[in-house]
Amino acid sequence: MSGGASSPPGTATAGPSGGHPRHDLDPLLLHGVRFSVLAVVVSADKVAFAHVRDTVEVSDSVLSRQLTALEEAGYLEVSKVAEGRRARTWLAPTAQGRTAFAQHRRALERIATA
Numbered sequence: 001m002s003g004g005a006s007s008p009p010g011t012a013t014a015g016p017s018g019g020h021p022r023h024d025l026d027p028l029l030l031h032g033v034r035f036s037v038l039a040v041v042v043s044a045d046k047v048a049f050a051h052v053r054d055t056v057e058v059s060d061s062v063l064s065r066q067l068t069a070l071e072e073a074g075y076l077e078v079s080k081v082a083e084g085r086r087a088r089t090w091l092a093p094t095a096q097g098r099t100a101f102a103q104h105r106r107a108l109e110r111i112a113t114a
Contacts, residue, residue: 021110028073029104033058033066038075038101042093049089067091075100 029035036056041047053063070076075097080087093101 021107021114024103024107024110026100026104028069028075029100031066031069033062034070035104037063037066037091038070038093038097041076041091042098042101046090046092049091052091070097073097073100 029038033056037052040052040055049060049063049067053060056063058066067076067078071078073096074094077092077094079090079092081090082088
């Protein structure tokens with residue numbers, strides 16, 4: 001291990017919960033598609049639905065279902081903007097979504113480096 005204090009082999013660094021870092025994982029983000037979607041969206045102010053769909057390599061219907069879950073949790077804002085004859089869907093991370101993603105990612109890193 002490099003940098004910072006290291007833990008003895010076979011032990012995990014405790015997370016904010018005080019126990020094993022797995023307890024700090026966000027249950028909603030344990031789903032690979034939801035985690036991947038949020039990873040794409042938190043890297044920008046807003047992202048087009050089609051870009052996320054193509055980046056994460058899922059169908060429209062799969063992405064729509066996962067967006068609903070993330071939006072209901074308050075992690076994303078979904079908006080539709082009329083562009084010509086079509087409505088374009090945009091996704092934007094909320095402050096809560098950015099925080100949840102960062103905490104989940106840190107927990108994963110603590111688990112992986114234990």
